[in-house]
Amino acid sequence: MRPAAKIRAVNPTQIFPGSGSDRFHLVDGEMHCEGLAITALAERFGTPLYVYSRAAMEDRFDAVRDAFGADARICYAVKANPNLSVLRVFGERGASFDVVSGGELARVQTAGFDTSEVVFAGVGKTRAEMDEALRAGILAFHVESAAEVEVLEDLARERGTVAPVALRLNPDVDVDTHAYISTGRKQDKFGLDLAIAGALVERIARSSSLRLRGYHVHLGSQLKDPKPYARALDRIEAFVDAASARGEGVEYLDVGGGFGIAYGTGEACDVRAVAHAVVDRIRARGWRPTTEPGRFLVGDAGVLVSRVLARKDGGDKGFLVCDAAMNDLIRPALYGAHHPVGAVRAPDRAPAPLTVDVVGPVCESGDFLARSASLPPMVEGDLLAVLAAGAYGASMASNYNSRPRPAEVLVDGGDVTVCRRRETYEDLYRAEIDS
Ligand SMILES: Cc1ncc(COP(=O)(O)O)c(C=O)c1O
Structure with a gap:
């Protein structure tokens, strides 16, 4: 296991809207976990990313x-x-x-x-x-x-x-x-x-x-x-x-x-x-x-952080296509389960929220993480968090569509440790016999 790495801690000010734990909180309009900026974690470890709070x-x-x-x-x-x-x-x-x-x-x-x-x-x-x-x-x-x-x-x-x-x-x-x-x-x-x-x-x-x-x-x-x-x-x-x-x-x-x-x-x-x-x-x-x-x-102790790949407007509804999918978090597709979602960083101005489906890249219409979610207008590259994803999230993840499973990190009061590395393409076929 990699040693814990230091990222500057910030004092908690406000619980992140929709979160069941105040360990996920806002600092200057931006989501943090135990004082660590989610944006910094996403940049450092990539997305999709499970972030857990010890x-x-x-x-x-x-x-x-x-x-x-x-x-x-x-x-x-x-x-x-x-x-x-x-x-x-x-x-x-x-x-x-x-x-x-x-x-x-x-x-x-x-x-x-x-x-x-x-x-x-x-x-x-x-x-x-x-x-x-x-x-x-x-x-x-x-x-x-x-x-x-x-x-x-x-x-x-x-x-x-x-x-x-x-x-x-x-x-x-x-x-x-x-x-x-x-x-x-x-x-x-x-x-x-x-x-x-x-x-x-x-x-x-x-x-x-x-x-x-x-x-x-x-x-x-x-x-x-x-x-x-x-x-x-x-x-x-x-x-x-x-x-x-x-x-x-x-x-x-x-x-x-x-x-x-x-x-x-x-x-x-x-x-x-x-x-x-x-x-x-x-x-x-x-x-x-x-x-x-x-x-x-563990449910409220974890979030799934994902980056927006595309915003699709028009038609009957808008879609935010992001880099996390049903293979990473299957609960919405399997049970029609509701997970709150939120923008990791609130936009500078506060335009009217849009109602969108948050979907992944998997080739199934059942591949959604949230339906009719109210989110600020987000564009390619923005980060969103699927909340309450610590239970039956990573544990039910699969490689469907040959997607490597996400990394998981554990935040512990200002320190962060990779507790499961991101899978590689080699991991996808490691157990297969190519005869
Ligand atoms: C035998 C047994 N115990 C405990 C649990 C944990 O349930 P929960 O995560 O809802 O607390 C389960 C869940 O399937 C179970 O089957």
Whole structure:
């Protein structure tokens, strides 16, 4: 990793409009991150560029810690942003990790963190992945099917060890979010039907190679309302109380993640309200409260900086064609998700804003970053920022249209570090065999 480079820091004066974190702020009408000018970062590292604020991540981690209490286990959901430097920010703050693949586990190990508090969820773990996690000595497998229990027992027996298990329950709780990120309803593929979970508890109790350690739910992502968390807990408590074996050996309840952010409209999820709804009830059972937020910790801590390539006026609407595209940030194309956008530097005069679609160069009409955005008139070479892009941005980026993925930089109080270099053309075909 390149050493941190100094860029002159400026005192924060004003939050950047639409940003969910005051670590992105205005100085003389120009966007800064923790005192560093975004324009200088773009000139130095090129565009498209993901810019992350370490302080913004720490602010959010501390908010979750304050809400859930010092005894709670906070497992950062690696999928939201798996960059090794991001893992370090949270690991150094006392977080553990929630992983959903062998690759994510390998990242935690590569970042140098203890795996004994790692939880491994995911509806389809391979035998090889389970074996890797067993050898890593993780806290628990968040089991999502009866078939998984069979494989796990077989592996544990083979290795002469005991596999720690927490059952991911499907509480059939409806939440107000996009259908693709709703995960706790009966029709969703995730978690165990409660009747099957009951049988699995007995199955685990009979096995000398398996040990029940806890329960887990994850209701979905981008949630704002605390009530579904309480409803899920009602169902888990009823499930556990229906048979004494279901409470035996249980050490923790993981209420999942899913805490939503504002994306420029309304409020972020009130994590205190979520904690208030569940934490004391969990403690009262002698279980350790556990949570696994992703988006809430990193979403508002990152922006995608892009340079305007062309302004197209005329017809029914205007377009700003910029150098970032759906391959760099797929959320708008995939979910119709809204990300606020803003001009990095306000124009000297303040002409009336224009309503434009912000689009990328990819050959798809679905390649847009913002629709009907209100922006000052911008021209080729100007910089714009797509806000709240720290979660599920770089982590979902691809090479579609053979576009190298952007660089990512981490700003830390006046210093900036490249935490992922920009890909080259060679990176695009490095794994291909040209026979
Ligand atoms: C099991 C599990 N835990 C945690 C998360 C993190 O969700 P969020 O980023 O909304 O907090 C996810 C997201 O998909 C998940 O599937």
